[in-house]
Every structure is written in structure tokens, then in C-alpha cells.
Amino acid sequence: MYRLLFDLVFRRMDPERAHEVAFRLIRLVAQVPLLRDVVRRVFRSSPEGSVQVWGRRFPSRFGVAAGFDKDALGVAGLTMLGFGFVEVGTVTAHGQPGNEPPRLWRVLDQRALRNRMGFNNEGSAAVAERLRHLRATPAGRRLVVGVNIGKTKATPAEHAAVDYATSAGRLAPYADYLVVNVSSPNTPGLRDLQSVEALRPILEAARVAADEATAAAALPPVPLLVKIAPDLSDEDVDAVAELAAELGLDGIVAVNTTIGHDLGPGGLSGPPLLARGLDVVARLRSRLGPDAVIIGVGGITTPADAREYVAVGATLVQGYTGLIYEGPAYASRISRALAADQALRGPVRRKAVA
Numbered sequence: 001m002y003r004l005l006f007d008l009v010f011r012r013m014d015p016e017r018a019h020e021v022a023f024r025l026i027r028l029v030a031q032v033p034l035l036r037d038v039v040r041r042v043f044r045s046s047p048e049g050s051v052q053v054w055g056r057r058f059p060s061r062f063g064v065a066a067g068f069d070k071d072a073l074g075v076a077g078l079t080m081l082g083f084g085f086v087e088v089g090t091v092t093a094h095g096q097p098g099n100e101p102p103r104l105w106r107v108l109d110q111r112a113l114r115n116r117m118g119f120n121n122e123g124s125a126a127v128a129e130r131l132r133h134l135r136a137t138p139a140g141r142r143l144v145v146g147v148n149i150g151k152t153k154a155t156p157a158e159h160a161a162v163d164y165a166t167s168a169g170r171l172a173p174y175a176d177y178l179v180v181n182v183s184s185p186n187t188p189g190l191r192d193l194q195s196v197e198a199l200r201p202i203l204e205a206a207r208v209a210a211d212e213a214t215a216a217a218a219l220p221p222v223p224l225l226v227k228i229a230p231d232l233s234d235e236d237v238d239a240v241a242e243l244a245a246e247l248g249l250d251g252i253v254a255v256n257t258t259i260g261h262d263l264g265p266g267g268l269s270g271p272p273l274l275a276r277g278l279d280v281v282a283r284l285r286s287r288l289g290p291d292a293v294i295i296g297v298g299g300i301t302t303p304a305d306a307r308e309y310v311a312v313g314a315t316l317v318q319g320y321t322g323l324i325y326e327g328p329a330y331a332s333r334i335s336r337a338l339a340a341d342q343a344l345r346g347p348v349r350r351k352a353v354a
């Protein structure tokens, strides 16, 4: 059914426009209580699929990867489809338009996407305000929301730590976890921040700013993670893992889109990422030990793909491109499969990297 809709309607539209239309529809449905309840019932998965991570209950361990809901506009709508959590962002300290379109392409023969969006977003003050509203209601507080933060394009690399810290401070009081994104290929120089020397001051500054903000609001500290690229060498993955353990980071998100392709500018997502994503997660698990929180993302199309991530050591998993090609039943299919596995295995609890 969705295949038909995709082939007849979405495929004929500009990909960014199709995203806007579909996302607007999801948000619209979520605003009509009767409709929302019906959709939620259709896509609901079993409570046995919930996991306890950092002391917080995630209704499913399958969430929406960063980039789909950059400005925190559709958290309730995405959760209605069966996602257990939403990672909003990437949010930057200053709002910015992103790159000139066209900046999103379908790679139909691989069921993949290529994008060079360039962190189009309203900025961390606006997104914090939106999340403050969301958190003002009991229903909004129940939703699990991660916030992914990045560097404003205009901020020079030497001021990156201040840029990240500004966003961390604004967003920490409303986030269930924060992700320092140093791995998107579409902000010049951003991925260089993955080197240990560049990353250390950013993570330290983000930690301090987040802690000050949560302490001022009498809230517990927010878990802080880093998101890495699939294009890092194995040695660089190990170096980030060591730094994460040394700084007592609360987890790692692996992986972002890859520049390892010859299709044109931008990062590739979807099935071509799966093998490397699994490799990186397995490597991180072996380096960080059994208690670390690892969010596995990259190329999850089917429940079998998500199960593979869990099998190699992912605590939580995420998807983006799969939602575009598989349609609205994507999340519930995967959440239900993971819930069924978990019913056999028993409860999951994880703490931090260190």
C-alpha cells in the first residue's frame, strides 16, 4: 500500500518537498485526538519492548535518528507511529538556513538517500522554547526526547566549544539526552572535530554548560553522548571510545552518513551503511564493555537489520532513511520485533560508558 503511494506520489515529488508534506501530515494527525488515538493503537507495540536506560524508561528501543525533526516540531507525531524516542536536531547555537537546494536526493536502486542539508534549523534558543512548551504537560514529559547539537556554520573551529556549550546549556533542561554531533559531512571542517584533541574541549565545555543549566533548574544531570562517522578508521573509533571512557561520557551514537561513495556531494544513508554501522557498534562494544550505552544507527530497513544491531551490542537503535522507503508502519514493525525478542530475554538496564 505504501509502496504504491511512494511510487505514484512521493517519488514524483522533489525529495525535500515530499519530506515536508509527509511530516506535516504526521503532525496534523497527531493534533486530532481521535485520529491520533486510532493511529497510536494501530502502531502500538507491547510494553515488554520497553527498556530502562540512564534510569529513564524508553517505550521501545527503536527511535527516530537526528535530522528528521530538526526543530522539535513533531515529537508527539513520530512517537504515535511507534518510535520509542525521537532525537531532534541537529540544533546549532544560531539559527541558519542550511545549504542551497537541491540538497536531498533519492538513490532509488539502493533504497538510500544522499543529503547535503547543512544543519538547516531555527537555532537552540527557538528549539529550547518549543521543548519547554512540550515539557509543560504531563503527556509531553512522558515522551523521550534526545537533542543532537552541532556547530553553527559561521562559527570558526577555534570557537566550536563555546558554540556547543551555548546550545547544551539552553537545551539540557528539556532533553533526556544530548548528543554532540561532530560527524555530519555537510558543515565544512566539522568532522575534523572528531580528533581527540579537538573533541576533548568541546565535550568538556558541553558537560559543564549542561550541568550548570540542569543544576539551576534543580534537575538531575543530562546524559551526554557523541555521534561519530562511519568513515573514521578503526583506530580513530578506538580513540573516541577511549576519550569517552576517560571523560565519563554517557554513550556513543554510531553512525552518521558516509562520504564513501561517488554519487555526488553529501552524505549517503540507508542500506549501504549497514555493514560499517554494525562493525563500528561491535567494535565500540568490545572496547567499552557491557555497561556502555551505544546507540546503533545506519541502514536499518527491516526488523532483521535492527536485530543485528542489538546482537552486536547496540543498547538503542535508530532509523531515518527506512521511514522514507518503508512508510508509516516502519517503526511499529521494528519496535514489535524487538519487543518480542526482549520478552524472551528479560529486562535491559544500562548506565554510562565509564
Ligand SMILES: Cc1cc2nc3c(=O)[nH]c(=O)nc-3n(C[C@H](O)[C@H](O)[C@H](O)COP(=O)(O)O)c2cc1C
Pocket: 065, 066, 067, 068, 070, 089, 090, 104, 113, 115, 117, 119, 148, 181, 184, 227, 255, 256, 257, 268, 269, 270, 271, 273, 297, 298, 299, 300, 318, 319, 320, 321, 322
Ligand atoms: C536528510 C538527512 C538529514 C540528516 N540530518 C542529520 C542531522 O542533522 N544530524 C545528525 O546527527 N544526523 C543527521 N542525519 C543522519 C541520520 O541521523 C543517520 O545517522 C543516518 O542517516 C543513518 O541512518 P539511516 O541509514 O537509518 O538513515 C541525516 C540523515 C538524512 C538522510
